[in-house]
Amino acid sequence: MAFQVYVDGQEGTTGLRLIDYLTGRDDIELLRIDSERRRDRDERARLLNNADIAFLCLPDDASREAASLVENPDTCIIDASTAFRTDPEWVYGLPELVPEQRERLRTGKRIANVGCHASAFIMLVRPLVDAGILPPDYPLSAFSLTGYSGGGKRMIAEYESGGSSEQLAAPRPYALNLAHKHLPEMRLHGGLTRDPVFNPVVGPFLKGLAVTIPLHVAELAPGTNATTLHAIYRDRYGDEPFMRVMALDDDEHNLDRGFFDVQGCNDTNRADLFVFGGAERLNLTLRMDNLGKGAAGAAVQNMNIHLGLDETTGLTRTTT
Numbered sequence: 115m116a117f118q119v120y121v122d123g124q125e126g127t128t129g130l131r132l133i134d135y136l137t138g139r140d141d142i143e144l145l146r147i148d149s150e151r152r153r154d155r156d157e158r159a160r161l162l163n164n165a166d167i168a169f170l171c172l173p174d175d176a177s178r179e180a181a182s183l184v185e186n187p188d189t190c191i192i193d194a195s196t197a198f199r200t201d202p203e204w205v206y207g208l209p210e211l212v213p214e215q216r217e218r219l220r221t222g223k224r225i226a227n228v229g230c231h232a233s234a235f236i237m238l239v240r241p242l243v244d245a246g247i248l249p250p251d252y253p254l255s256a257f258s259l260t261g262y263s264g265g266g267k268r269m270i271a272e273y274e275s276g277g278s279s280e281q282l283a284a285p286r287p288y289a290l291n292l293a294h295k296h297l298p299e300m301r302l303h304g305g306l307t308r309d310p311v312f313n314p315v316v317g318p319f320l321k322g323l324a325v326t327i328p329l330h331v332a333e334l335a336p337g338t339n340a341t342t343l344h345a346i347y348r349d350r351y352g353d354e355p356f357m358r359v360m361a362l363d364d365d366e367h368n369l370d371r372g373f374f375d376v377q378g379c380n381d382t383n384r385a386d387l388f389v390f391g392g393a394e395r396l397n398l399t400l401r402m403d404n405l406g407k408g409a410a411g412a413a414v415q416n417m418n419i420h421l422g423l424d425e426t427t428g429l430t431r432t433t434t
C-alpha cells in the first residue's frame with residue numbers, strides 16, 4: 115500500500131519542487147488540496163491528519179499553525195521553515211549531521227528540515243569540531259552565494275518580472291545586520307559556542323548555492339593542513355550517497371578556467387565539498403542546489419529515512 119503524503123504550501127517554491135520529486139512514485143499517494151481551498155484551515159487540517167507524512171512548505175507562522183492542527187499521533191511532520199530547527203522536541207533534518215541522526219529521523223514524528231545556507235555551513239564545520247581540529251569558540255566567518263529562488267515566490271517574481279534593473283543584475287549582499295535567521299541552527303548543530311559572521315549574497319540566477327568558510331591554518335590544531343582536513347571529510351562523508359568530497363587541487367573537474375561554478379549541483383540532491391588553499395590559508399566550500407539538498411531534496415531524503423525506504427528513492431534522477 116502507498117504512503118499518504120500531503121504538501122501544505124503546494125503552490126510555493128519548495129512545495130512545487132517537492133511535488134516534482136514525489137510525482138510518479140508508486141510508493142507514494144499524494145493528497146492534493148483544491149487550489150482555491152489551499153488556505154482553508156479545516157480542509158488543511160483534514161488532509162494533514164490523513165497523511166502519513168505532512169510536509170509544511172510555509173512561512174514560519176503558518177508552519178507553527180499547521181503543526182498545531184496535527185492531532186494524529188501517526189502523522190510525521192517534515193517542516194521546511196525556520197520555526198523548529200533548534201527546538202529540542204524536533205529532529206534536525208540533516209541525515210549527515212552525526213552517525214546517530216538517521217535513527218533519530220526514523221523514530222521522530224517531528225522533523226525540522228534544514229536551512230539551505232545553514233546545512234552547507236554545518237556540513238563543513240561539524241566534522242572538524244567533532245575531530246577536535248576546530249575549537250568550538252573559533253571566530254568563524256562564512257559567506258554564501260545563492261540563487262534568488264532562496265527568497266521564495268516574492269523574490270522570484272522580483273527577479274523575473276521583466277523590468278530590467280541594474281541593481282538586480284549585480285550580486286546583492288544582504289542580512290547586513292549580521293543577524294541572519296540561520297545563525298541559531300548554524301551554532302547549535304555546528305557544535306559551536308559562538309555565532310559566525312555570516313554574509314549571504316544573492317545573485318541573478320535562479321538556483322544554486324555555495325557557502326565558503328575561510329580559515330587560517332595557524333589557528334587550527336597543530337599538524338592540520340589541507341590534506342588532513344580533506345581526510346577527515348573523506349572519513350566522515352565517504353559512504354554518504356549524496357555527498358561528494360572533491361579531490362584536492364582537482365582543477366580540471368572543480369573549476370572552469372579558474373572560476374567556481376555555484377550552479378554545479380543544480381537539479382540534484384547532491385552536495386559537493388571542496389578544500390581550497392595551501393599551507394597557511396584555506397577555504398572550505400560546499401555547494402548544493404538550494405531547492406534540492408538545501409530544501410525539497412533534503413525533505414524527501416528525510417521522508418525516505420523515516421519510512422524505512424532506501425533513502426535515495428526518487429532522488430537519483432535530475433529534476434527540472
Ligand SMILES: NC(=O)C1=CN([C@@H]2O[C@H](COP(=O)(O)OP(=O)(O)OC[C@H]3O[C@@H](n4cnc5c(N)ncnc54)[C@H](OP(=O)(O)O)[C@@H]3O)[C@@H](O)[C@H]2O)C=CC1
Nearest residue numbers: 123125126127128171172173176194195263264266267409
Ligand atoms: N526557497 C528556498 O530555497 C527554501 C525555502 N525554505 C523554507 O520553506 C518554506 C517555504 O518557502 P518557499 O517555498 O520559498 O516560499 P514561497 O513564498 O515560494 O511559498 C510559500 C507557500 O506558503 C503558502 N502560504 C503562505 N502563507 C500561508 C498561510 N497563512 N496558510 C497557508 N498557506 C500559506 C503560500 O500559499 P499561496 O500559494 O497561496 O501563496 C505558498 O504556497 C519557508 O519557510 C522557507 O523559509 C527552506 C529552505 C530553502
Ligand SMILES: CC(=O)N[C@@H](CCC(=O)OP(=O)(O)O)C(=O)O
Nearest residue numbers: 194195196229230231264265316
Ligand atoms: C536568497 C534568500 O533570501 N535566501 C533565504 C534562505 C532560504 C532558506 O534556506 O530557507 P529558510 O528560509 O527556510 O531558512 C535567506 O537567506 O533568508
